[in-house]
Amino acid sequence: MDAKELLRRYDAGERDFRAIILQHTDLSRVKLDSVNLSGACFYSVNLHAANLKNVNLSSTEWSDCNLLALQFWLCNLKDAIIEHCDLESARFFDCDLRGIRISLSNVSRAAFTRVNFQDAKLGGSGEDPCEFWDVIRPDGVLIPGFTFHIYHSS
Incomplete structure (x- = not known):
């Protein structure tokens, strides 16, 4: 599926896009609300300034x-x-997450590998910790290797 097909079906009222595969497509500034994208695979997709609310990811x-x-x-x-x-x-593998705003979202057991969170606003919640591998924190500090917490208590 490409961006044009996804948006055409979304505009027609479809909201269930489970396990779709999107690759090499531009969804920048797209607004998707109440869509089921569970199990989807995005490869080299531009979601710059996308607005995703109430989406099952x-x-x-x-x-x-x-x-x-x-x-x-x-x-x-x-x-x-x-x-x-x-x-x-x-x-999330090798993704640019600079300036992303994640709020009021379940991020239990999410994994972030070689991502850049610089200037991100992270307000997700969940019972199980996230996994972080070689990430750049919102304050610009590189955290090499693996950790469950990108900020450690002193």
Whole structure:
């Protein structure tokens, strides 16, 4: 599916896009509300300044009770707004998350690998911790290696 097809179906009232694959497409400044994108895979998708509210971005059940995790590979989510979303078990690899605003969203067990959070506003919640690998914190500090917490208490 490409951006044009997704937006055409969204404008026609469709809201269930579970496990879709989007690659090399531009969804910058798109506004999607109350969409199910669970288990989707985004590869090299431009979501710069996208506005995603009430979107299910979590993993989805696949065959034999396996989970198909939502994945973002090499995506630009700079200045995107993610609000009231379910990001449980989502995976972000080599993504630009500078200036992203995540608020009132479930980020339990989400994993962030080689992402840049510089100037991000992170206000997600969840019972299980996120995983961080080689990330740049919102204050610009590189945190090499693995951690569950990008800010450590002294």
